[in-house]
Amino acid sequence: MDPRSAELDVIDTLAGLTLFSDLSRPQLEAVAHIFEEEVFPEGQRVIRQGFAGPGFYVILEGEASVRVDGEERATLGRGDFFGEVSILLGAHPIADVVAMRPLRCLMLAGSDLEGFLVGFPRVSYRLVQTMARRLQSATQWRS
């Protein structure tokens, strides 16, 4: 990728994700600088079940598999986020998240998540909305 267009690419990609859809352009730029970009080759674990200190990730590109004890429970794609549950609860992750093909993410340190969500309340709202949908799906699946 032409590095000159890459900066714009991250901001434009963020603008297209539901989580950040309420943010102004300067706020999107701030998010692009607050988060760090990381890539993971196919097969690499991003979050590890039972390991302390995970981050909060937002997928920009690629797909990831959520696995509990090696068994796949869900797949995640562009715009999906993960890692927030263990950070919010102060617990170790209960699943691995594994790159199914080259995965490009934005990452925020777990200790920075609270400050970020407080500083960007519209992102908090979108995050809660998505978590509510996940809860609804899980509830429907169980019933």
Added chain:
Amino acid sequence: MAELAPFPPGDYPLVIVGSGAGALQTSYSLSRLGVDHAVISSDDAPAGMFRRFPFFQRLITWTKPYSPMERGTRAYEWHDWNSLIGEEPAHRAQVPGFMDGVSYFPSRPEMEQGLVAFAEAAGIRVRYGCRWESTERREDGFVLGTTDGEYRCHTLVIAVGMTEAWKPSNIEGIEDVPHYVETREGRTYTDRRVFVIGKRNSGFEIADGLLPWAKQVILGSPRPAKISVVTHSTASARARYLQPYEDAALGGGTFVIDAAIERVERTADGWRVHASGTTRPGAMTFDVDDVIAATGFGTPFQDLEGLGVKTFYQGRLPAQTAFWESATVPGVFFAGSITQGAVGLKKYGIPSSSAAVHGFRYNARVMAEHIATARFGIERKREAVDHEDLVEFLLEEATHAPELWNQQSYLARQVTVEPDGSLLDEGIVPLQQFVDGSGPDGVVIAVETDETHDIHPAMYVRKDGRVDEHLLEGDVQLDFRGADHQAQMTSVLKGWLT
């Protein structure tokens, strides 16, 4: 003359491109393992970026001439972040010998002298003045086109550093703004108002260096400044550069602004910077005499992306495996500051120290061992560890191993169980390779700093293919060899060893 220009164009098993700290360490470590290779560089002398930078001529990585550890020992390396690491005493701790006592951060010339001395003492040969210009991938390896001719090899190590001035594309008019590398001598900013774009180390370095000259300095970027004493990472702005931040906090005239820079334009008298606040929203305009883009650096990849080397971080870093090999083009490895692209576990959000010498010098040695084994069939001698010594051995590593302290949650010491039940010391390995890779039962010890700022040993134990994490307690004096730690570790290993 032949001595001055070794490695003429031709066939070599491995070629290293570069002559900075990463290239020198890689060549040194490969030579000690018996891996034949050539080293080429477009520079005309060793030391890479330290021949010119940091701009204000003082490093941000410490070398303590006097420390609790004896100079020249392995444990002393934790207190000397700038010397390259040698196997023989004459190759160790080169930098402190050149320091004049003004600061425990070496000056740029002291660092350069230390690297040159290392290269000379170790007999590292480099073909200088030989510029890498193109790369071709063939079935049996790579062909490098250079100003001196073609080099063919099956393993390539790129150690050219993140040395290319980089500016973001989303600021209108940024192309006319001088980059950090084009900063003028301090006195030329006398009584001028200067806007510095960027609040990382290079931005704060410029601001700090201009405090005695400029009448006002304004630092601006979208993200609030991150400070090393808060983040526990040398990747954040270092304490020694923070005078401008204190000046801003006290209302002394310096400003540290959280704003997206939208446009920079020339005016009759200087520059006008248009920005939009992020932490505190609102439009802002700054009329200044000078603007400097402290916006970071990229890697001069030449045509590697065309070969299929995947990059990220606005095309500035290559995606890498745990052993610093391209994730997409096998046989291409990276050394030096580029290895920060292999992020490892990044526990608690703390990055590795791979952007700096004190981190990447160890990456280079581990990578050389991996290359020697995986690509040249050279097996390292591994020492046996007695069962009754294992706990003491691992806790001594946690307390004093410089690799574990310089590369926390990133490099680890590994001991493996052989089929007959005996234990072998595998040396220093990438932590990620151990926890995500497969292999026989084993244990590694690492050092980690968590979100509460506690520094403690972390054990990872592999049994029957499953790896579990065991965090030990910290210690106020950072000595993990006492009875409590022995009891904790023994408890973890009890089930594993039986």
